[in-house]
Amino acid sequence: MILLFFMLISGQVMAADPAVVESEEAIAAGKTVFNANCKQCHKLDQKYTGPALRGITERQTIEWAKSFIVNSQAVIASGDDYANDLYAEYNNIVMPSHTFLTDDDLNNLLSYIEYGDKVDPAAAAAAAGAVEGGGAGGGIPxxxxxxxxxxxxxxxxxxxxxxxxxxxxxxxxxxxxxxxxxxxxxxxxxxxxxxxxxxxxxxxxxxxxxxxxxxxxxxxxxxSVGVQQGYAPAQPIAFSHALHAGQYEIACQYCHTGVEIGKSANIPSANICMNCHTHIQNVGGKEGISTEIQKIYNAVDNNTPIEWVRVHNLPDLAYFNHSQHVKVGGIECQTCHGEIQEMEVVAQHSSLTMGWCIDCHRQTEIAASGNEYYDKLVQLHSDSKDALKVKDIGGLECAKCHY
CATH class of the missing domain: 1.20.5 (Single alpha-helices involved in coiled-coils or other helix-helix interfaces)
Known part of the structure; x- marks a missing residue:
């Protein structure tokens, strides 16, 4: 649900459905669906780009909710008053269809929406007060x-x-x-x-x-020869990671689609930007298309790529595979790229030198749990008192990174 999941208030009360249950398995599976499709525009208990979602099973029927998730425009076109009111309230922003979600996916998603990540209101208020008041634990000014x-x-x-x-x-x-x-x-x-x-x-x-x-x-x-730590070039479009990855919590994998399946994370093409910016044309309530967003429209209209300036660049003699580290190793993006969700302009956070990589391989433990690929290695390493680390599976061999 990239843009809207129109679910706010309604007098209708849903009948109980045994498929929408408060179980750890269903909630965990539903959270995965939510993070992949809804997180960019929705929160469970507060309005975001779209409305708050929790409580939909008390306001609408499950069948209505599923129909809207799968094809919101079909529900709106049917003349449904509730859907049309919300569509108008959120400036006629269209939520993409999700016909690829199975019925089990939808049930798990609704289970997570109703029962997942519940927050104690008193604790949330106390935490907010502590932040606003600059409470203890914030460090010495x-x-x-x-x-x-x-x-x-x-x-x-x-x-x-x-x-x-x-x-x-x-x-x-x-x-x-x-x-x-x-x-x-x-x-x-x-x-x-x-x-x-x-x-x-x-x-x-x-x-x-x-x-x-x-x-x-x-x-x-x-x-320092060849080391570009701190390098932060100006980009052709003033893209803010602090806004997109920070404030709106858009997952890195949504734009950098190759990070879990290939060697390169790849820079997103303009069509990925247009998934959202077809409808989001400005910020701050202004009218018209903003200057920076207009540059995306121009690139699409002229069928020309956006000439982004590369920030992180390894020498040709070094081999690095993103999927091996992110998908298999479970390494977070921030480990190498720093607090990217706080950067207005992206800068190279780490030195990316050979010594830096080797030191990481010496210290990083293998995420072997639930990964059958490492079963034999864990068994062979069982006699050692130390945890299985990257260096123990060839992480220090020259040919692993140089070829």
């Missing part, structure tokens, strides 16, 4: 850290002043004592800065520091 550093600097200066006063007092005291000539000469000696600067020890120390600094700078420069 930057201003406080600045004050702490300033206080430490002042304390260090005071210590130096105190040490200077102590030396002055001790010097005056020793002057009043009956000292021999050698001791008097030592107490009365003055610091000769010129001799210090010309001394062999000072020259050696300064030279060693300069050489070490130059060497470190040169080595850091060599290690």
């Amino acid at each position: 930057t201003e406080y850290l600045t004050v702490i550093v300033a206080v430490l600097v002042v304390v260090l200066l005071l210590i130096l002043v105190v040490l200077g006063l102590i030396i002055s007092v001790l010097t005056k005291y020793l002057h009043k004592q009956d000292l021999d000539e050698d001791d008097k000469e030592f107490v009365n000696q003055k610091l000769d800065l010129g001799k210090v600067l010309k001394s062999d020890v000072f020259v050696i120390v300064v030279t060693a520091l300069v050489v070490a600094l130059v060497a470190k700078t040169a080595i850091d420069g060599l290690y």
Whole structure:
């Protein structure tokens, strides 16, 4: 359900259906269907791009709900008052048909909508209050850290002043004592800065520091060759991941369709953008098509691809397979790409160096549970006290990544 799942309020009460049940299996299966088709536009207990969904089985019949999910436009065209009222309320935005969903999929989906991920209202209100009030656990504000550093600097200066006063007092005291000539000469000696600067020890120390600094700078420069960490190029369209993946929680796999089935995650084509932007033409309640969205329309009308600028780029000598890591390994996108759902402009988060990859292979445990492919490996590794990691299945072999 990419856009709307028009289910709000109605006086109708649904008869009980044994297929829509509160069971862990049905709820888990329904959540999978929801995340793949509905999550982009709907939440269970609050309005989002579309209306809140929970309680539909108390407002409409199950058959009505299933019919609407499968083909909402057919229900609207039939003259159904409830469907037409909602269609008008949400600016005539069309929800795509879902004829590929089986009856079991629909039953599981409705089970999840009614019984899944229930939130305690009191706890939710308390959490919201804590966020709004900047409650505990939010970390130390930057201003406080600045004050702490300033206080430490002042304390260090005071210590130096105190040490200077102590030396002055001790010097005056020793002057009043009956000292021999050698001791008097030592107490009365003055610091000769010129001799210090010309001394062999000072020259050696300064030279060693300069050489070490130059060497470190040169080595850091060599290690940074080909490393584009932090690279954030301007794109032809100002696409915001913070808006799409963050605020609207659109799954990465919806746009990057190859991430679970192939080597490359692939950049989405304009037709994927148009799945939503055929209807969503602006933001903030403005009229007309926004400048950035118009660029998508232009690309489609002119049958030309959008020339996105590649951000993450491995050298040709390195082999990396997205499906192997995401589908088989269960690695989250944020592990390599950072908090992508918070980025207005995408930047390369990780260094993507060989050392970075090898270190990950040394530390990452194999997600072997429920994967028959690893049964033999787990059995062979059973005598070891350590967890089975990528390095134990050839993750450090040169030929795994270089070919």
